[in-house]
Amino acid sequence: MLRFILRRLLMAVPTLVIMAVSVFVLIRLIPGDPASLMLGDLANEATLAEARARLGLDRSLPEQFAIWFGNVLQGDLGRSITSGQAVLPLVLQRFWVSAQIVLAAVLLASLVAVPAGMIAAWRQNSATDLALVGTATLLLSIPTFWLGLLLLLFFGLKLGWFPVVGYVHLSEDPGAALLYMVMPVATLFLHEIGVLIRMARASTLEVLRLDYITHARAKGLSEGAVLWRHAFRNAFGPTWTLIGLVLGNLLGGIAIVETVFTIPGLGRLLVDAIFGRDYPVVQGCLLFVAFVYVMVNLVIDLLYPVFDPRVTAE
Amino acid sequence: MKIGHALWLGLGLLASGPVAAQSVTVALKADIRGTNPGVNRDDDTDAVALHMVEGLVAYREGGTVGPLLAEKVDLSGDGRTYTFRLRRGVKFHNGADMTSADVVWSWNRFMDPKTEWRCLSEFDGRGAVKVEAVEAPDPHTVTMRIDKPNALFLDSLARTDCGMAAVLHKDSLNPDGSWKAPVGTGPFKFGEWKRGQEVILTRFDGYVSPPGDKRDGFTGQKKALVPEVRFLVVPDSSTVKAGLEAGRIDIAEIVDSDIPELEKSKNVKVLLGSTGGRHAVIFQTTDPVFKSAKMRQAIAAALDINQIVEVAASGRVKPNNSTIHSRSPYYSAVQARGVTYDPARAKQLLAEAGYKGERIKITTNNRKTAPSFNIAVVIQAMLQQVGVPADIDVVEWATHMDRFLKGNYQIMVHSYSSRFDPALSFEHFTGPKRSQPRKVWDNPEVQQLLEKAAAASDEAARQKMFDELHTRMLDEMPLIILFNQLDAWATSARVEGFTPNEGRARAWGVSVRN
Numbered sequence: 024m025l026r027f028i029l030r031r032l033l034m035a036v037p038t039l040v041i042m043a044v045s046v047f048v049l050i051r052l053i054p055g056d057p058a059s060l061m062l063g064d065l066a067n068e069a070t071l072a073e074a075r076a077r078l079g080l081d082r083s084l085p086e087q088f089a090i091w092f093g094n095v096l097q098g099d100l101g102r103s104i105t106s107g108q109a110v111l112p113l114v115l116q117r118f119w120v121s122a123q124i125v126l127a128a129v130l131l132a133s134l135v136a137v138p139a140g141m142i143a144a145w146r147q148n149s150a151t152d153l154a155l156v157g158t159a160t161l162l163l164s165i166p167t168f169w170l171g172l173l174l175l176l177f178f179g180l181k182l183g184w185f186p187v188v189g190y191v192h193l194s195e196d197p198g199a200a201l202l203y204m205v206m207p208v209a210t211l212f213l214h215e216i217g218v219l220i221r222m223a224r225a226s227t228l229e230v231l232r233l234d235y236i237t238h239a240r241a242k243g244l245s246e247g248a249v250l251w252r253h254a255f256r257n258a259f260g261p262t263w264t265l266i267g268l269v270l271g272n273l274l275g276g277i278a279i280v281e282t283v284f285t286i287p288g289l290g291r292l293l294v295d296a297i298f299g300r301d302y303p304v305v306q307g308c309l310l311f312v313a314f315v316y317v318m319v320n321l322v323i324d325l326l327y328p329v330f331d332p333r334v335t336a337e
Numbered sequence: 338m339k340i341g342h343a344l345w346l347g348l349g350l351l352a353s354g355p356v357a358a359q360s361v362t363v364a365l366k367a368d369i370r371g372t373n374p375g376v377n378r379d380d381d382t383d384a385v386a387l388h389m390v391e392g393l394v395a396y397r398e399g400g401t402v403g404p405l406l407a408e409k410v411d412l413s414g415d416g417r418t419y420t421f422r423l424r425r426g427v428k429f430h431n432g433a434d435m436t437s438a439d440v441v442w443s444w445n446r447f448m449d450p451k452t453e454w455r456c457l458s459e460f461d462g463r464g465a466v467k468v469e470a471v472e473a474p475d476p477h478t479v480t481m482r483i484d485k486p487n488a489l490f491l492d493s494l495a496r497t498d499c500g501m502a503a504v505l506h507k508d509s510l511n512p513d514g515s516w517k518a519p520v521g522t523g524p525f526k527f528g529e530w531k532r533g534q535e536v537i538l539t540r541f542d543g544y545v546s547p548p549g550d551k552r553d554g555f556t557g558q559k560k561a562l563v564p565e566v567r568f569l570v571v572p573d574s575s576t577v578k579a580g581l582e583a584g585r586i587d588i589a590e591i592v593d594s595d596i597p598e599l600e601k602s603k604n605v606k607v608l609l610g611s612t613g614g615r616h617a618v619i620f621q622t623t624d625p626v627f628k629s630a631k632m633r634q635a636i637a638a639a640l641d642i643n644q645i646v647e648v649a650a651s652g653r654v655k656p657n658n659s660t661i662h663s664r665s666p667y668y669s670a671v672q673a674r675g676v677t678y679d680p681a682r683a684k685q686l687l688a689e690a691g692y693k694g695e696r697i698k699i700t701t702n703n704r705k706t707a708p709s710f711n712i713a714v715v716i717q718a719m720l721q722q723v724g725v726p727a728d729i730d731v732v733e734w735a736t737h738m739d740r741f742l743k744g745n746y747q748i749m750v751h752s753y754s755s756r757f758d759p760a761l762s763f764e765h766f767t768g769p770k771r772s773q774p775r776k777v778w779d780n781p782e783v784q785q786l787l788e789k790a791a792a793a794s795d796e797a798a799r800q801k802m803f804d805e806l807h808t809r810m811l812d813e814m815p816l817i818i819l820f821n822q823l824d825a826w827a828t829s830a831r832v833e834g835f836t837p838n839e840g841r842a843r844a845w846g847v848s849v850r851n
Contacts, residue, residue: 054735055735055739059742060738061379064765067463069464073458105370105377106370107371117533172575175576176579180579186585188571188580188583188585189535189569283576287368292533295368298734300735
């Protein structure tokens with residue numbers, strides 16, 4: 024098990040290095056630089072040259088990369104050009120904000136979507152199946168920004184149940200923080216159950232067609248026992264993998280949801296950094312996101328044998 | 338059901354907890370970049386900082402410069418020494434008296450390259466002026482001597498992007514000299530900055546306002562009427578709208594497309610004005626197609642500017658082909674002259690320019706805060722009508738700025754930010770392209786005339802020169818200035834006393850009804 028973890032972590036190293044080089048080069052290939060954005064059209068050429076020199080943008084690309092990557096190896100992701108903050112604490116702080124929302128939404132979505140998908144498969148082609156699949160497809164088709172705005176306008180503005188703007192950290196006021204989290208979590212939850220119901224249904228359908236399920240039924244087991252005791256564990260495998268992918272994707276940033284609900288999360292930090300050509304923040308965010316993606320999928324793979332004993336972590 | 342309602346009501350009360358009854362919430366489009374005035378800034382950062390700090394002089398409404406921390410400013414006979422008599426009794430947020438020693442200390446700090454003041458090159462001789470000496474002959478007087486007479490000196494000191502060359506107390510710095518937080522003389526004190534979320538300022542009860550019974554730009558009556566201002570980061574315009582309707586946002590700049598809907602709302606008041614920002618069509622005069630003035634005049638004659646304003650600003654501002662804002666004292670009858678829509682003449686000028694039907698490219702950007710894209714679409718249609726096929730190249734803002742600074746375009750729909758003095762306003766686009774590729778109007782004679790206008794202090798002489806510059810601009814047509822930026826704001830119904838000011842929120846003089 025330990026060797027498997029070490030091997031996976033070592034395999035992640037080239038991924039992260041390739042990621043670091045790609046991000047560094049790609050962000051600089053886009054026209055525009057932070058100095059000109061910072062100074063706008065009021066700056067004269069002397070000020071612009073001064074700002075570029077101060078930010079190290081007058082050095083050659085290999086030189087800039089060597090400095091940045093050397094610092095990264097020592098755990099220093101640099102400082103934000105726009106705010107002057109150290110990138111690593113900034114990324115971690117914003118990640119925690121996003122992670123609370125993502126973890127809550129994915130956990131709730133999994134708890135609802137997996138049983139719902141299995142029921143849809145069990146009642147294939149019935150009205151229940153049609154209703155569940157129809158709902159899942161509808162939820163999947165609604166863009167999150169529009170769903171978020173609908174929730175905001177209805178529950179926030181019309182009913183006044185939830186605050187429409189602002190954010191409170193859990194550490195400041197847990198009660199208020201939960202209230203601020205309801206609509207963003209609901210938006211992600213509604214979108215993700217669409218994805219997960221379809222996967223849970225498809226994988227359950229596949230399992231229900233296998234001989235050992237026919238055998239279980241032939242033994243006279245109740246449908247409930249067949250479904251939960253025999254079908255569930257095998258059918259859950261692909262959905263578990265999908266949950267890992269969803270989690271990895273969402274933890275990388277939920278910029279749209281964060282923008283609509285004014286949440287200071289990682290996604291908004293990244294998008295703002297890209298528009299502001301804040302190179303150290305873009306590089307730091309994406310490197311961190313890649314790391315999180317690798318780690319989440321490693322954890323998912325390590326837990327896979329719990330659901331499917333045929334798979335081992337060796 | 339009743340229990341459910343009670344639960345929601347309880348949660349609702351809980352959620353409303355963080356907003357104090359008397360605080361005013363102002364929406365910001367993005368988080369501020371810092372609290373160090375004139376160093377790492379953008380418009381929102383300036384707006385927040387200028388609630389806390391003040392300079393010797395400041396812009397009035399209409400863009401003229403008036404005293405702020407100074408009571409009076411005298412200019413010596415040779416036009417090189419400015420004497421600032423400071424207002425008595427002004428205190429810093431830490432309770433200390435503001436004296437001439439603080440002015441000198443603040444100035445020396447700004448002029449130290451380590452401060453990274455963005456306006457350093459404007460005052461150290463690399464720009465139009467060099468400040469040779471700053472002295473404090475007594476605790477209430479400061480003198481500043483410059484190398485040669487320059488009519489723009491006070492204007493440069495008042496610039497909001499330069500942080501108004503704010504007078505700060507030494508307590509603004511950490512013991513190691515690094516920046517801590519602003520300890521200024523403004524009507525509000527720094528409270529807390531929750532990065533990515535909000536900036537909280539509290540009223541400075543020891544504030545001494547300049548004289549006057551009403552606000553006047555960044556000077557005039559500046560008393561704070563509310564105990565707290567929260568600058569809340571709300572990047573999405575739909576969320577701003579919902580926040581205004583719900584009463585969670587009190588003051589916000591709004592996008593043009595939201596005006597009609599918000600005007601109908603009972604919970605929201607909409608306030609419209611215009612800023613000194615200028616929307617313009619700029620030509621790359623080195624481009625083979627546009628190097629001919631006749632070609633540029635043909636494009637100008639093809640544009641129905643009234644219709645462009647109607648589409649791009651819902652007709653809420655007036656066309657203005659001058660770089661000088663109509664509120665400026667320099668906006669004369671000559672400045673009011675503009676381009677005339679005449680498609681027949683446009684076709685004639687195209688023929689005279691030897692235009693052979695080349696496809697042209699209009700570069701613009703997709704910023705929500707400026708109507709550049711809409712302007713480009715209307716222009717494309719108008720050019721089509723006179724037989725000029727055009728494509729629109731839409732880029733995001735950073736790319737737009739890169740192309741603008743490098744002069745990498747054929748025609749560009751660009752928005753110039755506000756510059757108040759006409760000489761600075763003309764300077765925005767006038768100059769040698771070889772050393773400054775962002776400049777549009779490259780004509781040495783015009784450059785000389787502009788330099789004379791910048792140095793002159795006689796208003797009548799300046800007026801004459803600005804009028805000549807405007808006439809020449811219409812003749813050579815290096816760019817077509819279309820109209821001034823619409824300044825669109827909305828407040829919740831409980832807010833009283835707010836008026837827009839050059840696209841920046843002012844929380845002083847604003848009160849709220851409970």
